Amino acid sequence: MPVVTPPRPDATLAPTDPLQILQSVFGYAAYRGPQAEIVERVVAGGDALVLMPTGGGKSLCYQVPAIARHRAGRGVTVVVSPLIALMHDQVGALEEAGVHASFLNSTLDLPDVQRIEREMMSGRLVLLYVAPERLTTPRMLAQLDSLAERRLLSLFAIDEAHCVSQWGHDFRADYLGLSVLHERFPAVPRIALTATADEHTRADIIERLQLEDARLFISSFDRPNIRYRVVEKDDPRRQLLRFLREEHEGAAGIVYCQSRKKVDETAAWLETEGIAALPYHAGLDSGVRQKHQDRFLREDGIVMVATIAFGMGIDKPDVRFVAHLDLPKNIESYYQETGRAGRDGEPAEAWMAYGLADVVNQRRMIDDGESGEEFKRLQRAKLDALLALAEATDCRRVRLLGYFGESSTACGNCDNCLEPPATWDGTEAAQKLLSCILRFQRHDQGPRAFGAGHLIDVLRGKRSDKVAQYGHERLSTFAVGADLDESRWRAVLRQLVALGCVMTEGEYQTLVLTDGARAVLKGELSLQLRVPNVAPRGGKTGRTTRVRGAAAREAPAGLDGAGQARFEALKSWRTEVAREHSLPPYIVFSNATLAEMARLAPDSLASLGEVSGVGAKKLEAYGREILRVLESA
Missing domain, CATH: 1.10.10.10 (Winged helix-like DNA-binding domain superfamily/Winged helix DNA-binding domain)
Structure with a gap:
């Protein structure tokens, strides 16, 4: 069969240089951290295992190479993603940026599936998002075989790669089948990415995905904008309500509970207290879950009360807090769940209430489980590490990072640093x-x-x-x-x-x-x-520092009065655009990008194009409207 390559556009209009792609498509002037090295490795056809914290820019590490390799005639990049919501958001953001992307999942009807498959097989599609269970079906593998024969299979990106590890906190059996990628397509490079993996999990990812030749990239696990706080349980509902009202009123956040029943009861109770709260767990009808998730992503100030069934792949950048009413299973789970706060880099808080019953329940679940003794032993050790973090009298961030093998100094932004506990x-x-x-x-x-x-x-x-x-x-x-x-x-x-x-x-x-x-x-x-540090009932907590909570509805710091007016006008305009396109507002432009527009007040398309986060396609699509909004604000 002859080699078929997609049409290659003029290089001056569609550069293949990764840095130019970063600038022209995504609107960013430069890479962050190890992104440049990762992109260079993958563009050149090398395998990579990337450990990068939530909000660190993992998606760009495969999206930029996917675009560069597609423009060089190498065909489609297949992205393995475990969640439908993540696929929708990623594809929506790419299409907004002018990149031809799509997904195949259970939400599509047959005509849409067939249309997308034709796009994929022609080589015109740049990125295709699929779930692991679909990727390993005979039909999909046969299609990939055809693409590979015609040299139109560019790259495999395996997101949330920790799901392949039985030692990890979110094991999914469907990921085990992904070893077929190396066996069946050895010439196609692979990049596996995760925000959370200790030493055991990393080794498992490498072995199960056959990434022995992959280059390992480990970024700092530190999320300095997140404040960590643990309180002893003493009427945890009352404690949670004080936390929300005194420090995060009007803010978007997530409250994690261990059981579905507790999720339902907590969400209903918060509603009676005047807080916009929604439940989310696997026992709800799928339509209800989707409706609640959409509201959380698209509206301001929603509190999602959820089991761990909610959160992975959620890209909402302005989550101001993550609260745990029950103890997670281990530090990996805690880090992954708290990492959903503050993706925009603005101040956020990870708050947890825990008590003796939490410790007892977690130990009992391990002991009563059907796993082998070796697995139970490791899970007990992981729980012990989390308990040590919860009971620590020194810097919590130092202990958290130390668990992942990273040394650090006292952060000055956790409860133990801000208010050293009495011992x-x-x-x-x-x-x-x-x-x-x-x-x-x-x-x-x-x-x-x-x-x-x-x-x-x-x-x-x-x-x-x-x-x-x-x-x-x-x-x-x-x-x-x-x-x-x-x-x-x-x-x-x-x-x-x-x-x-x-x-x-x-x-x-x-x-x-x-x-x-x-x-x-x-x-x-x-x-x-x-010494127990339980706030007096009905009194103040004694904390004088405040994480921006009501600031979910305020303009970012550093804007004067006129700048704040421009920011609010831009947010209103963005809400209308997002509604028209059926997208979360942050997919159109992030708060950080709107804040820079409000601060700089550009008066031309050229100056607007210099704002971080404004790529060529968005400048063309929205530039004149943005200038009009800025001028009239």
């Missing part, structure tokens, strides 16, 4: 608590295990019915902890569970000692514990 020598208190559990097991009425509530009653000397029933007022540890209140004892117990000195077991989650308790009981280990 105390909890060694004696820990010994009392551990001794009390030990005496339950040795009591003359027979060894028994009890839960946290009864343990604390005994320590504080409370003569409850259960204490009388079991004769525990006769224990030597009865009332030895009367000097500490219940919240302090719960904090001690939580930290001992986190340290692995105490574990829970059975249906009623009773407390038993582990081998780790021995060193504390013998005085071989001293413990510096956090």
Whole structure:
């Protein structure tokens, strides 16, 4: 079969140089971080594994090479993406920038599928987004074979590559089939990308995708604009409401809950409190999920209450906060979920409330799982790392980055840096608590295990019915902890569970000692514990610093009065354009681009074209309208 190549436009109109593509198509003057090296590697036909934080510009690392290689006559780039929403947004943004892109997924009817397949097979399509399960069907593989024979298969880009790893936090079995790409198309370069992967996950990605020859690019995992904060649970609904009203009123954000029931209840409750909140989880009808997601992407100030079923691939840049009402499974999950805040580089916050029940529940889910012991051991280690982060008294960012192998210094932008927690020598208190559990097991009425509530009653000397029933007022540890209140004892117990000195077991989650308790009981280990820092009920939190929350509706900092008026006028214009095109507003132009327009107030197409984020196609499509809006504002 003869080689067929798509028509090649005049190089002066359609440059093949990657930097010129970055500037003319996407409107950016220069690359960020390692983007230039990654693009150079992929354009030249080399494989790459890219670890780059959310908001770091991963998509440009394959979109620029895709355009450059297509203009050089190499055909279509196939992008593997796990989510329909991500496909829609990416394709919409590319088409807005003048790049011919499409997707194949279950939302299309047969005529649309056939039309897109013809575009793909002709070589005219620059990028095609597909789900992993579609890519590995016999029909799709046969089409790719035909493209490869005609040298019109340019590149494979595997987004969210951590999904291939069973050690990772978001494993998807469909990704395992992607090893066929190397086996069947060894001459076609591949780039795999993810925002989150520890050492185990990286090794798994390389092995399962056969990327042994790929060059590894690891960017800093730091997201300096995100403030990390962890609070001890004490009526978490009330704590969440204070957080939203005092610091993020009117802002877009995500609240993560562990169960579908809790998602529904929390969203309904927030609505009664006057906060625009929507539920999202896999148990909802797909049409409802899509409607809620569209509202979140297209409207200002929506709070999405969700399980982890929501979020991956969501490109909304102005999410001002991510709140966790339940403890995630591990640091990878925490990092991935919190990373959905502040993609625009503006201040954002990651807030989490957690307590003893969270620790118990996560350990129980690991222990009760059907996985092998090696997998459980690793999951326990990952949970321990997250608990260490939650209980840390030093900089949270240092610990978070350290988990991914990156060294750093105190950030000055986490709760522990801004308000260093009080600590105390909890060694004696820990010994009392551990001794009390030990005496339950040795009591003359027979060894028994009890839960946290009864343990604390005994320590504080409370003569409850259960204490009388079991004769525990006769224990030597009865009332030895009367000097500490219940919240302090719960904090001690939580930290001992986190340290692995105490574990829970059975249906009623009773407390038993582990081998780790021995060193504390013998005085071989001293413990510096956090003092509980629970805000007084009905009072202020004491925080004087405020992350821009209501600023979701304010103009960016640095604009004078006239600049703010121009910014608001541009946002209104953008909303109308986005509605006409059925796109989220940020796909048309980002807030950062609108803010620069408002600040510079360009008065010609040439000067407008110098604004970052204004590519040639958008300048042609919207330039005169933007100048009109700026002039009349």
